[in-house]
Every structure is written in C-alpha cells, then in structure tokens.
Amino acid sequence: MRTAAVWLIALVILGVVASGCIGGEEANTSKVDVQLSGDFTKDVLEIGKVLEQNGVKEVKFSAWGSGDPNSVMRVYGIVEAARRINKIWADNGIDVKITITETHYVASFQDAYEEYLSKQPLGQAGDFFVNSYAFLPTLADEGYILEITDYATAYQSVIDDFYPSLIEASKFKGKLYGLPQDTEARPLYIRKDVAQKIGFDLTDLDEKVKNGEFTWSDVYYWAKKAKEEGAAEWGLIHRKGSAHPDLIQFIFAFGGKLYNPNNGKLVLDVPAVYKWLYVEWKFARDGLLPEDIMSWDWAKQIHPAVVEGRTLFDIGGTWYWTEWQTKQYYAKDGTPRGLKPEEVKEWFYYTLFPAGEKGGEPVTLSQPFVWMINSKAGQLNPKYDELKDVYHKLAFLMIIKASDPDINAIHSVISSHLPVRKAAAELIKDEKWLNDLKSLNIDLDEKVKDNIREIVQATVHPINAQFLADVSYMLEYTHLAPAHPKYPALADIFKEAVDKTLRGEMTPEEAVNYIIQKVKADPELAQNVEIQGEVPKDWKFPQE
Template sequence: MTNLRALFATTALVACGTAALAEDMTITVWAGGSNDADSYRWESIEIAADMLEREYALQGEELNITVEAKRDFGGWEEFKQAVTLAAEAGTAPAIVVTSHLDIAPWSQAGYIVPVEDYLDLDAWPLNDIYPNLMQIAAYDGVQWGLPQDAESRPFFFWKETMKGIGYSDADIDALPAKVASGEYTLKNVLVDAKKAVDMGLVEEGYGFYPRVSNGPDFAQFYQSFGGVLQDPETGKLVLDKAAMEEMYQFFVDAVAAGVTRKNHIGTEWSQWYNEVANGKAALWHGGTWHYARYTGQEGNPDFFGTIQFSLIPAGNDKGHANTITQPLVYLLTDQQDDKVEEVAAQLLKIASEPRMNALHAIKSAHLGITKQESNIELYSNNRWAAEATERLLGTANAQPNHLQYGVFAETMWKGLEAAWTGVQTPAEAVAAVEAEMTAKLGDELIVR
C-alpha cells in the first residue's frame, strides 16, 4: 500500500512538473541576402523546432516553438541596418543569417552572443563541420557563430574555345590539377585568352571576362601573387605592396592585350551572366552558386559538357592557386530571456546536421558545411555539389573577420579600378592605396 501511494505521488509530481514546464516560445529568424532558393535558411530552423519539441516531449516537458522568419529587406545594406536598429532597441531577432564579416563589428557592439557559450563544439554534429569554416565563424579566439552554408569562387574555362586554341579533351580534364599544382598560372590565362581573341573564337575584350564590380573575388588575385590579407600572429591586416602591384598589373596587361575591356567595370550583371553561360567569353571567374543560374535562367543545359572549373590560378612563384569562400553564418543575438538564446542555439545545432544542411545546399546550389554531408545521397548524387566540394572547399580561405577589413577591401578595389581604367599606373595606384590605408587603418595595418 505504501508503494502504491508513492507511485501515485510520483505520477502526480510528474504531471504537475509537466504542466509547470509547458512553455510557448517564439524564435524569430532574419535572413539577409536570401531569395526563394535559399528558403532552408529558415525552413531548417522550423524543422529543427519540430524535432526539439518532440525531444522535450519525450522527456516529459512541453515546449511549443513558433518560428517567425523574414528575408525581404530590399538588400544587404537595408538588412544590416534593420538588424542594427533592432539590436539597439532590444528587439533583435533571436537568429540572424548574415555574412561572417559582420561578426567583428556586431560582437564588439554587444549585439550577438557566442554560440560556444551554449553548445559543445566537440560533439556531433558540430565536430563534423569543416575546421576552416568554423574558423571563419570565429573572431578573436571566440566561436561566435556557425557556418550556415558554404560556397567558393572558382575559375571557369569554356571548353569549346579551349579546344579551338589547341587543347584536347585530356588537356581540359587535366586543367584543375595543373592549376592546383601551379603548373597553369595567370600567365597562361593571358596567353590562352589572347589566342582565343586573335583566332576570332571570341570577340576582343572577351578572352578573360572578370567580375564586373567589387567583391571578395579580387582578394583571390592578390593572394595569387603572394598577398596575405591578415597576419596570423598579430591579427593585423597586411598590405604587400609588391603583390598588390603585380595583381593590378595583371589586369592592366589583360586590357593591353585586348582580352579584357577597359570599360568592363559596370557591365550589367544580367548581360555578364548570359555571356559567360553561353560561350561568349573564353575564361572568367565567378561563384559556385553560378551553376544554378547558368543551367537555369541562362539556358545552358550541359554545364559539364561546356565548362571546366578550377581554383584561381597562381600569379607567380610567391603566390598560390586559391579560392575564397564567403559563407553566411548563423548568429545568436543578445536576448532579454536567456532561455530564448539557449533554445535558439539548440535549433542551430540541429539545423547543422548533414541531412538538414544538404537540403539547403542542393536547393540553392551552395556547398555543404560538414564532412559527412558527402555521404548523404542527395548530396553525393549531385555531380556539381560533389565535384565542387572535392575540388574547392577543403582548401578555401576567407576574408578576415577584422573590424576594419571593409576599409581595406574598398581601398584595394579603388586602386584596382584606377589601374584597370588607366587613371593611374599600377605603381601609382599602390602608392595611393598605401597612403589611404595607412591613414585610415593606422596601427592595424602592416605594410610590406
């Protein structure tokens, strides 16, 4: 009888505990730079919420999570302004999906909290995320966020044009390995691009067809000539004058050779996409996400039959073949209720599992964030995802999470634009860049 009463008492306590623990919670997610193809940036959080509710239920607790998502902000500037204003007002969304470059300023401003305070980074699935991607989501020795996706910025070759200048199918197949080893360099790019123009295979100015506006891509060419963006010991930004001048000179030489247009900068993106996707350019550089646009909107149904891709070639013996990844990251914002931060962190962990992240990677033509993602059939059976991951992602680096990197990147672009368009010589442009960077960055800049 005593045991029976104890059983009833325990049951009552469990029932009361369950009622006491029932909780309704709203988790708001704001995703910058996203469209319909990127819907799993927030839908993965919705799926994770359902899973977490079920886990709580099996432990005798009731947690009802409502996920409210927003992705229409007009553009990146509007998105970042909205996040900043909301954080200042104490109404920031629990989760933001944004560029890793926001980590430095937002952490210093107190807008975000470290994910490492809530998650075991050495446990599954976080211990399976590529280490270089985790480093990109960290700043000043602290793991502030988790990579939401990955991408890379490869170099592209139009196969038919390469055959026209003398390459065999075997030669074209061997290009990615030759680029990676440094056997095929940017010098070869200029030679091949000029052949394509001189032979009339592409129009003048279409031998090498670069990106038409500023972006992370151009830091890759700086690295191709031995440039380093950040000193690993001090964390300071680095201006390597020789590497910068040689990078500028490469684009000046491309214009002089007639393989790149002097007025190329500012070309409409819609025009550029259509031209490179359909063989009007011989060689160019872009992003892994371009695959979806080339094969979709731009009407190229045979990507692998028409295009070869590789790392960005080295420029000289001091540099190396490379690619930059610009992953978006999940960040947790500072909330009045710590429980919201705890639950949001758990949702990020679940959303980072290989099968979950593969949904986003395949739908949006991005790359996966975890090693085991390559074992998910949805991912491994997708030729683009599989080959791009193997060829590019493992060695990808990123622009540094530094409070003043935006100044560095913008100044580097101004110098390139001045040299490219003939306003200054490469040497003059670098001198102007050094003066401006030194004035604006001060002790945070190392000049070599």
C-alpha cells in the same frame, strides 16, 4: 536666454543619466538552469520539462536571413529545426511548442546587417541571424550575439564534423559565436567549346593547376590566343563589385597576405597587390578583359557574355552553376532562357584560381555564412528574466538541429553552396536521397516544402550534385578575407584602384601608390593597416 541654456544642459545630463540606467537594473529573481549533456533528445526533453513546470506553453522565436533567392533555407532551416524539436516534445507528452513568428529574408545581406545593428539594441532584432562571417567580430564585440563556447563543449562531436576552417571563421578572440551555415568556392570557369577551337587541351588541367604548373601567365597566353583567333570576343570576364571584391584572390595567388595574426592588423602586401593590378592592367590593355567591366550590368552583360560563350575564362562562384539554370541569361535562340544542367556540364570546365607564378599555390576564396543567436534571444517569451539561460540553450539546440546533415545538404543542393559538414557532403552524393529530395519525399515541414518546391524543381539534378561534390576539394585551398572591421574600407580602395587600372587611368605602379595614399588619408585605417614590401621593379608578366 540663460534659463534656456540651463534647461538644455539639464536635459542633456538627464539623458546621459537615463541612458546609464538602461540595463542597469538587475531583476532579483531566482535563475533557472539546465545542464546540457550532449544527448540532443535528452537535453530537449529536459528544457521542455523546465518550461512546462514554469507554465510556458509556447516559445516564440524569429529568424532573420538574407542572400540570393535560392538560399532561403537560411531561415527555413530554423523553421524546420523548430518542427523537429516540437516533434520530440509531442512524442514525449510535453505540452510546449516553438513557434517561429517571423521569417524575415531580404536580398541584400548588407542591408540586413544594418537593420540588425540598429534594432538589436532596441530588442527588436531577430532571435536567429544568419549572415556573413565578416560581421561576426563586430557583433560579438558589441555583445549583440550570444557566445556559445560553453554550450558547444557538450556537442563537441557535432562541432568536429564541421570543416575546421569554418569553425575558426565563427570565432572571435578564441570564443565561439555561431555555427557555419554554408560556404562556397570561386572557381575559374573555362568554356570548353572555345578552348576546343583554339586547341587548348583541358585534360588534367585541374591537376596542373593544383601543382602550380598552370599559372596566370598561361591564362594570359590562352586568352590572347582565343581573342586573336576570333574564337571569343573576350579572353576573360570577371566579377565586379565593391563590398567584397573577389579579385583579392590574386593577392593570395601571388603569395601575398591580407592579415597579420600576430598584431591583428590588416596587411597591404605591396608586391602582391602590384602583381595583381599589373595582370589586370595587362589583360585590359591587350583587350582581353573589358576595361569597363566594373560598370558592366550583371544580368544584361556579365552573365550573358559567359553563358553565350563570348569569353574563354570566367572567374565566378560555385553558385553560378545553378544560377545559370534558374535565371534567363541565355538569349541566343531568341527568347531568353535558363541553361539546362546538361548544357552547363557540356560547356564549362572548372578549376581552382591558378597560382600567379610558377611553383605557387592555386587558391579560392570563401565567404561562409554563420548562424548567430541574438544575445537577447527569447526575450519576448514569458518569465524571460528567470528562464533566460533556458531560452538561450534552447536557441543553441535549435541551431544545432538546423545544422542537421539533411537540412544542410538541401540548402547546398538548391543554392549551389558547399556543405559545411562532412555528413552533409556525404549525403549529397547519395543518389536515392537526391531522388527523394527531387520529389520532396522527405521529412520536412509542409510550409517549407511548399515554399521551396519550385526551387527544388529547378535545381535538384544529379549533374548539379556531382558538381558540388567535384568542387568540394577546393575548400582545402580556400582563403577567407580577414573578418576585420576595417577590411571593407580597404576592399573598397582596392576596388577603386582596380577600376582605375583597368580603364588605363593609372599604371599599376600609380595605382599602388594611390592605394597607399588612400590608406594613409584616414588615420584610423592607417593605424590598422601594415604596409609591407615594395613594388618589384624587374617583375615581368607574362612570364616566359
């Protein structure tokens, strides 16, 4: 028995020592370096020459992405960037080629993140990883993604073309770790046909929303009217879900906050959260919002209710616009079908998420996706130890290329996400370009063309491009959920509280206390969350 114990202890010690050695060996080789100048062609050529001199003929990279089925440019953008760089090399007689060995794309971005986490340390994760900005701080903190601050200084002009808030979202502790890939807004959709029946005048509504004149009290008023007059079954339908409750827009709309930049802690803004839950509670109690909305089915209940006009208001996302066209949610004439662009335009009005109270600011919420580079990028290639820096710079140039305005614009149009840089926003307004895209008469990799052909057929339409142009202004009002590692845990508690309030299991005040109790129950969460303010006792909704 004793010998066994000794053996076991020895084994553990061995394990610890061995793991300490991993990565501890520094190969004593001369490092090759190239300087980035900011002139893309020149930099690519220089890297190409260095690779050629070192006998590297093929550089292999892999791209990992995730998201809805229309967002595949998240990985095909990398494929196209590789083709464009290859072309530069070929035109200048450099015999080097980038091959994208794997385009790994799954629906669930959460799954993709988990897979990256467990496989990156083994050196088996993709060289390019596009995912929500929310994961960036953790990945950066663990050293799983490449810091590109220095590389980016040479390309300041490109960086400056991105919307500044999105570049901020790609940073961790002031250092840049990625380039924005896409973003979106979450408008309040209003059924025009239902509004008309109840005499709800939508002219200039977006202006009234913008200046804080039209608030949630007005939403309540019209929702109630629509329900009472039988114009619609529901007054309001909203999103459900846990990973990222869009409903936190309410917190911002009531002037609350979620993050304290001074001490880096999350904030539980009690008055704002209370008001949010109160609104939900009131809507549900008056039968304007289904009290079991959190367990509604997306494809069979939520979307059909909206596209078939069974509600006046809907809090959704910009991507709904094309989703309603590509998915068969509308079943009023028997066989389910997608909507026509003209129908979407005719039936839906869209505006910002209104302010909670008079004089407040309207809001919207974005969750940008970011191109990130694996900190081990290029490691499957020859002479990695010597050429590491060259490979990393090449990877950086690839995401610069993948951010080309046209690639970004294609992605925006076919997936109804918003462009991340001004040049792309200009492009989607260009009718000629749009027509060329529709017929795929553009400079694009054949394989990529082949794979996005059907999506292009279904989504490229002037109405859709116009919609994107129209909602772009919303980014000025956008808020981001804090990219704090503990935020998802807090969001999860919020979702629980909303569900209980909607079902009437708890009053808004009880729900707020429930949230506080849940936060305090986990010492690590409690340490990271600052609880501010108190329940406003004399607050009323709807306001007169």
